[in-house]
Amino acid sequence: xxxxxxxxxxALIASLxxxxxxxxxxxxxxxxxxxxxxxxxxxxxxxxSQDEYNVVPSYKGTYPETMTAAIAAxxxxxxxxxxxxxxxxxxxxxxxxxxxxxxxxxMQDQGANxxxxxxxxxxxxxxxxxxxxxxxxxxxxxxxxxxxxxxxFEKAGLDPEQPPKTWAEMEEFSKKIMxxxxxxxxxxxxxxxxxxxxxxxxxxxxxxxxxQNGFGGPEARLTMNGPAQVKHWGNLKKWADEGIFKYGxxxxxxxxxxxxxxxxxxxxxxxxxxxxxxxxNAKDFDLGFGMLPxxxxxxxxxxxxxxGGATLWVLxxxxxxEYAGAAKFFEYLSSPEVxxxxxxxxxxxxxxxxxxxxxxxxxxxxxxxxxxLRQITLNEPTENSKGLRFGNYVxxxxxxxxxxxxxxxxxxxxxxxxxxxxxxxxxLLEDFQAQSQ
Amino acid sequence: xxxxxxxxxxxxxxxxxxxxxITFIFFLWPAGxxxxxxxxxxxxxGINSSFVGLANFTALLDSPEYLNSLKVTAVFxxxxxxxxxxxxxxxxxAVDRMLKSSRTYTTLLVxxxxxxxxxxxxxxxxxxxxxxxxxxxxxxxxxxDWNHISxxxxxxxxxxxxxxxxxxxxxxxxxxxxxxxxxxxxxxAAAIDGAGPVRxxxxxxxxxxxxxxxxxxxxxxxxxxxxxxAVIDATTEGGPAQATNIMVYKVYFxxxxxxxxxxxxxxxxxxxLIVISLTVIQxxxxxxxxxx
Numbered sequence: 001x002x003x004x005x006x007x008x009x010x011a012l013i014a015s016l017x018x019x020x021x022x023x024x025x026x027x028x029x030x031x032x033x034x035x036x037x038x039x040x041x042x043x044x045x046x047x048x049s050q051d052e053y054n055v056v057p058s059y060k061g062t063y064p065e066t067m068t069a070a071i072a073a074x075x076x077x078x079x080x081x082x083x084x085x086x087x088x089x090x091x092x093x094x095x096x097x098x099x100x101x102x103x104x105x106x107m108q109d110q111g112a113n114x115x116x117x118x119x120x121x122x123x124x125x126x127x128x129x130x131x132x133x134x135x136x137x138x139x140x141x142x143x144x145x146x147x148x149x150x151x152x153f154e155k156a157g158l159d160p161e162q163p164p165k166t167w168a169e170m171e172e173f174s175k176k177i178m179x180x181x182x183x184x185x186x187x188x189x190x191x192x193x194x195x196x197x198x199x200x201x202x203x204x205x206x207x208x209x210x211x212q213n214g215f216g217g218p219e220a221r222l223t224m225n226g227p228a229q230v231k232h233w234g235n236l237k238k239w240a241d242e243g244i245f246k247y248g249x250x251x252x253x254x255x256x257x258x259x260x261x262x263x264x265x266x267x268x269x270x271x272x273x274x275x276x277x278x279x280x281n282a283k284d285f286d287l288g289f290g291m292l293p294x295x296x297x298x299x300x301x302x303x304x305x306x307x308g309g310a311t312l313w314v315l316x317x318x319x320x321x322e323y324a325g326a327a328k329f330f331e332y333l334s335s336p337e338v339x340x341x342x343x344x345x346x347x348x349x350x351x352x353x354x355x356x357x358x359x360x361x362x363x364x365x366x367x368x369x370x371x372x373l374r375q376i377t378l379n380e381p382t383e384n385s386k387g388l389r390f391g392n393y394v395x396x397x398x399x400x401x402x403x404x405x406x407x408x409x410x411x412x413x414x415x416x417x418x419x420x421x422x423x424x425x426x427x428l429l430e431d432f433q434a435q436s437q
Numbered sequence: 438x439x440x441x442x443x444x445x446x447x448x449x450x451x452x453x454x455x456x457x458x459i460t461f462i463f464f465l466w467p468a469g470x471x472x473x474x475x476x477x478x479x480x481x482x483g484i485n486s487s488f489v490g491l492a493n494f495t496a497l498l499d500s501p502e503y504l505n506s507l508k509v510t511a512v513f514x515x516x517x518x519x520x521x522x523x524x525x526x527x528x529x530x531a532v533d534r535m536l537k538s539s540r541t542y543t544t545l546l547v548x549x550x551x552x553x554x555x556x557x558x559x560x561x562x563x564x565x566x567x568x569x570x571x572x573x574x575x576x577x578x579x580x581x582d583w584n585h586i587s588x589x590x591x592x593x594x595x596x597x598x599x600x601x602x603x604x605x606x607x608x609x610x611x612x613x614x615x616x617x618x619x620x621x622x623x624x625x626a627a628a629i630d631g632a633g634p635v636r637x638x639x640x641x642x643x644x645x646x647x648x649x650x651x652x653x654x655x656x657x658x659x660x661x662x663x664x665x666x667a668v669i670d671a672t673t674e675g676g677p678a679q680a681t682n683i684m685v686y687k688v689y690f691x692x693x694x695x696x697x698x699x700x701x702x703x704x705x706x707x708x709x710l711i712v713i714s715l716t717v718i719q720x721x722x723x724x725x726x727x728x729x
Contacts, residue, residue, distance in 0.1 A: 262568070405677040431697065
């Protein structure tokens with residue numbers, strides 16, 4: 001008994017010292033549920049692949065909660081080395097000079113194997129500075145696509161293999177579907193801000209702000225009240241009144257997916273990363289995938305869609321060996337095998353060309369799974385379709401939702417609502433510019 | 438009240454120390470931080486910080502969103518107070534007239550108070566969910582198209598119901614206790630003099646119940662202004678178009694989601710002033726002026 005105890009004690013001490021010899025690198029993330037389990041599996045793969053570093057993932061709640069936690073930790077000097085931040089937090093993180101270490105610099109300092117040209121421009125472009133340097137490491141990026149109910153299309157006498165390409169078809173198909181009683185509403189959407197405003201603008205090569213959508217600097221202001229956006233919002237209001245379009249609520253539009261699953265609405269525009277969830281819920285009907293619709297009378301459409309999701313930021317103020325570990329971890333994360341594994345599992349986009357090629361077999365077996373990838377790589381991104389970068393943008397997204405709701409309730413017309421977005425949003429941008437100077 | 442004399446000067450302080458420490462750590466210190474922050478303009482990470490005087494406060498008073506939040510809070514607090522106290526009083530009077538089963542009835546009515554606000558919010562959110570809820574289905578039959586996601590009125594009704602429901606239990610208990618403290622002989626005398634049940638209620642019961650009513654009034658206003666955060670967060674998140682964005686929720690949203698610390702701190706300082714004045718009203722005015 002006592003011998004057994006001694007042996008196990010020695011084993012315990014040995015394992016402890018082995019663990020201590022490794023440098024812990026804290027990573028705070030916002031991936032719950034199955035994505036969180038997959039993330040931990042990836043981290044485990046890295047920890048077992050070498051014996052110098054031990055990445056410790058901690059789930060910190062939703063995106064805003066994770067970001068707030070990291071900021072509070074930074075103020076208390078207890079920050080993690082790596083934190084996952086959603087795309088709209090990019091402006092805030094970038095402006096925090098002194099609090100972050102840009103990824104290109106980290107990789108350079110640590111002499112890591114890092115080729116910026118290996119990454120997909122549409123993914124990385126969102127997270128580079130004006131000189132093309134990568135500031136944060138893309139981890140989970142997605143883009144909105146169109147999901148449609150093939151069974152309803154068939155019932156309405158439409159070709160189930162032909163999703164609508166333009167907004168005119170969207171309207172026409174919806175009317176047919178409703179008239180034939182195949183479904184009671186044409187379409188719904190998640191994310192009015194991200195999909196029907198930001199992506200809509202990129203897809204039609206229209207700016208949403210000055211200074212290359214904010215990439216140029218904090219003096220950028222919003223300009224998303226242009227004729228294309230006003231036309232589209234106006235149509236959404238018209239279609240909402242006719243019952244063709246049903247609103248799924250603010251932010252991500254929590255009520256939109258249930259309307260699609262219950263076959264109340266025949267189509268939904270939502271993140272390509274909801275693919276697994278949509279498939280799991282579309283048990284009673286055949287599911288189809290299509291690109292976002294566009295207005296064929298707007299020149300330059302379709303351009304390319306922009307991404308959403310999150311990237312990994314490196315916070316300053318940690319011991320140097322942790323940064324060496326972070327650089328190693330990023331090398332591992334961007335390897336084609338890890339990327340392809342993560343992207344096929346989750347529906348997020350692969351971030352490098354090599355990972356995209358690695359996934360060719362997967363795309364063959366899963367028709368439609370490459371819709372998002374095809375959409376972001378449709379054309380070389382322009383100034384209007386590279387992405388956006390504004391400070392206080394979480395609140396500005398809230399304003400977009402509010403003004404959209406004002407329009408739906410009839411308090412404002414499309415022009416008035418979008419003017420409201422610009423006016424109120426610019427006030428926040430002025431605040432942000434003043435704060436960071 | 439009996440006055441206790443301590444012979445040792447140190448002992449009372451020692452006995453008070455744990456409570457004072459808690460007050461300092463959890464109230465005075467954060468409150469001090471909030472006051473300090475409300476005069477600063479600072480980025481989220483605290484790298485650039487500058488003193489801006491009262492600019493955060495004047496910006497609030499110029500902001501239509503903040504004025505809207507004040508209005509929404511007033512409508513919300515008054516509605517919650519009136520609904521929860523009105524229903525509670527009705528139920529309490531009913532129980533007071535019951536001879537037998539009143540105990541079971543009381544127990545059943547107290548249950549909702551044990552439900553956490555967030556859970557209460559989720560519960561009502563499900564019941565009223567426009568896609569899967571029971572109530573919109575029922576309301577459709579009588580021709581009302583319920584949708585708290587796009588209708589401001591529906592959203593306000595939803596948060597008022599969810600917040601008041603929980604508070605009814607609390608108010609009910611106090612009203613029952615208050616009613617039982619009113620001597621039956623007074624009501625009997627009035628009955629003998631020919632006063633009907635309604636007359637007896639308004640001339641005797643209600644005035645004698647006024648200490649309880651005033652106490653509950655203050656408690657309910659404080660409840661609806663400060664403790665309903667979880668209900669809002671679980672149901673409407675302040676929407677649609679800020680129609681249910683009460684002051685407490687706005688502090689959270691602007692500070693924790695929006696990272697606008699100066700404005701958020703200024704809003705919490707204003708809230709602090711409101712709590713202080715409500716407390717003063719309760720102690721100075723309600724406790725002394727109301728006849729017991």
